[in-house]
Amino acid sequence: MAEVRTISMDNTIPDTRVELCGITMDNPVIPASGTFGYGYEFAELYDINCLGTFSFKGTTGEPRFGNETPRIAECPSGMLNAVGLQNPGVDKVISEELPRLAAVFSKPVMANVSGFSVEEYVRVTEKLAAQDMVGWLEINISCPNVHGGGMSFGTDPCMAGEVVSAVRKVTDKPLIIKLSPNVTNIAEIARSCEAAGADGISLINTLMGMRLNLRTRKPIIANVTGGYSGPAVFPVALRMVYQVYDAVKIPIVGMGGISSAEDVLEMMMAGATAVEVGAANLVDPYVCRTIIEELPVTMERYGIRSLREIIGAAH
Amino acid sequence: MKQVILTITENTALTPTTWRMKLAGDVSAVTAPGQFIDLRLDGHFLRRPISVNDVEYGTDPDGGDGTVTIIYKVLGHGTEEMTHYLPGRELDVLTGLGNGYDLSDAGEHPLLIGGGVGIPPLYLAARQLMQRVRDGSVKDVTVILGFNSEDEMYYVDEFEELGCRVAVATADGSCGVKGFVTDAFRALVTECGSLCIAEAFGDENDPDSEPEYVRYTHFFTCGPEPMLRALYKEVYEEAGISGQMSFEERMGCGFGACMGCSCRTVTGYKRICKDGPVLRTEEILWQK
Known part of the structure; x- marks a missing residue:
């Protein structure tokens, strides 16, 4: 309480602003790709301009239906998903989704790029980077639910570096590389991305897992395996963010199980400059707004005047 | 939402x-x-x-x-x-x-078909359709309810109390027609010529009244997928009656954000939770 009173007497509001790759955000809270669509479902509920930004649904070169259903299974404190990058393809995203997105969100948005070849990553990145509303590009080399692309780029330092070098050539906008936790040495992959020209690292994507149906004796998810997310993975994500912070100088977007303002502070102390909130959006559609509203009072509780001062404080 | x-x-x-x-x-x-x-x-x-x-x-x-x-x-x-x-x-x-049923397509003689745990949403549909019977825009409401056995039956009385005509099918024959809802459907209809699927309506208080044959105008259904497939074939394709089917799928969010429950339709990909759960027979694409 003493701390709270001191800060209140100063009559200053805790500063939630952060700078991510040269762009200042009002707060570090970013709904994660694949849990927020293109924003309109949530814009029906509240003004999503309160967000730091959001990362829209992963986009590929061609339209994709994704995996067969069931795509979802519940787990203790989390869930498995194997959506498989369902999206209308980059051209329709630009012609149909982004104009609708622009009607409900006026800040720079984060475009999430996926692919099955280096050429596809380059093509999608180039097209999305040319859109004015796109502030950052998050290059997803870590989707565990597709075959022949996605995670296979993010589990090998050389291939990760190859993708980053290639997309680096087609845009000057900030490139944030989204990494998979399904690796032995996350620091090595992060360093490879930094050396190849990445402006930031985001992690973690989901952890590969599976569940069985005891009645059918078969996997619940049609794709057999899915990605585990939710509060259960928070300690794993925090550990990896901590390790990557030691390995690279570029900023980190931390994610994995974040569902409260306190989780945000903890992830930032581990080394994150900003955070993404994923699975929690699916259970509580207001969770990002709630976190943003609770950030100042939570900061006061821990004597934090500015979020920028706690980035990597645990090191 | x-x-x-x-x-x-x-x-x-x-x-x-x-x-x-x-x-x-x-x-x-x-x-x-x-x-x-x-x-x-x-x-x-x-x-x-x-x-x-x-x-x-x-x-x-x-x-x-x-x-x-x-x-x-x-x-x-x-x-x-x-x-x-x-x-x-x-x-x-x-x-x-979700979207829910569009009752405006019910016509004068709607048919509601529910199987097991798919029965509950049809009750509100039936109640609202019976209000339309009182308004005069709907003439009668027929309900077919399917269960595994008599001891699993519920809500038969509630549909009857609304004033619906209720037929029951049980898989083990312990009550009503033995078999599935499609068997109960066949028992209700009489073929007249090549096209007309009809049902006999008579005045229950007048044993001499002539039955009136009417064609079901539309159907609303919810139940396990094998039941929906069977109804699609028999009621929509063979009897030529359009309908609205409510589908079930494992969902992540329930409000259209996560793409966990997507399906293919004639008009493109749809989310069961947001664009469904009710799909029209005309737009359904069965998988496998």
Whole structure:
């Protein structure tokens, strides 16, 4: 309480602003790709301009239906998903989704790029980077639910570096590389991305897992395996963010199980400059707004005047 | 969609595995039969989507004094947990999810077909259609209910009390027609010529009255997928009656954000939770 009173007497509001790759955000809270669509479902509920930004649904070169259903299974404190990058393809995203997105969100948005070849990553990145509303590009080399692309780029330092070098050539906008936790040495992959020209690292994507149906004796998810997310993975994500912070100088977007303002502070102390909130959006559609509203009072509780001062404080 | 806190006012077993729960509060977001609500349960990460069985809006202009009824089958840990909830408990609920049935296509002689745990949403549809019978825009409402056996039966009396004509099928023949809802459908209809599927209506109080043959105008259904496939073939393709089918799928969010419950349709990809759960027979593309 003493701390709270001191800060209140100063009559200053805790500063939630952060700078991510040269762009200042009002707060570090970013709904994660694949849990927020293109924003309109949530814009029906509240003004999503309160967000730091959001990362829209992963986009590929061609339209994709994704995996067969069931795509979802519940787990203790989390869930498995194997959506498989369902999206209308980059051209329709630009012609149909982004104009609708622009009607409900006026800040720079984060475009999430996926692919099955280096050429596809380059093509999608180039097209999305040319859109004015796109502030950052998050290059997803870590989707565990597709075959022949996605995670296979993010589990090998050389291939990760190859993708980053290639997309680096087609845009000057900030490139944030989204990494998979399904690796032995996350620091090595992060360093490879930094050396190849990445402006930031985001992690973690989901952890590969599976569940069985005891009645059918078969996997619940049609794709057999899915990605585990939710509060259960928070300690794993925090550990990896901590390790990557030691390995690279570029900023980190931390994610994995974040569902409260306190989780945000903890992830930032581990080394994150900003955070993404994923699975929690699916259970509580207001969770990002709630976190943003609770950030100042939570900061006061821990004597934090500015979020920028706690980035990597645990090191 | 609206996120609200609802208070349980009733939670009772209708059969050993089927329970009815009534929840009081702001239910104003529920606008059509066939919609569902999504309940957050302690100790479970994902919400539980359950179809609306009935809704009463109350008199408060802000909608705060309504009641929504759900009927759920105990299938896993979540629904088992729900059976222990007592009246007075408050639940975090997303309300008014999904498109629901469009009753404006019912025509004069709608047919409602429900199987097992798919029966509950048809009750609100039947109640609203019976109001249209009183208005005169609908002439009669026929309901076919399918169960595994007599001891799993529920809500037959409730549909009859609404004034619907009710036919029952049980898989083991312990009540009504032995077999599936399609067997009950065949038992109801009589072929007249090559095209006309008709049903005999007579005046029950006048044994000399001539039966009137009418063609079902539209059907509304909900139930397990094998049942929906069979109805699609027999009622839509063979008898030529268009309908609306409510589908079930494992969901992540329940409001269209996660693409966890997508399906292919004639008009493109749809999300069962947001663009469905009700699809029209004309747009359904069966997989496999």
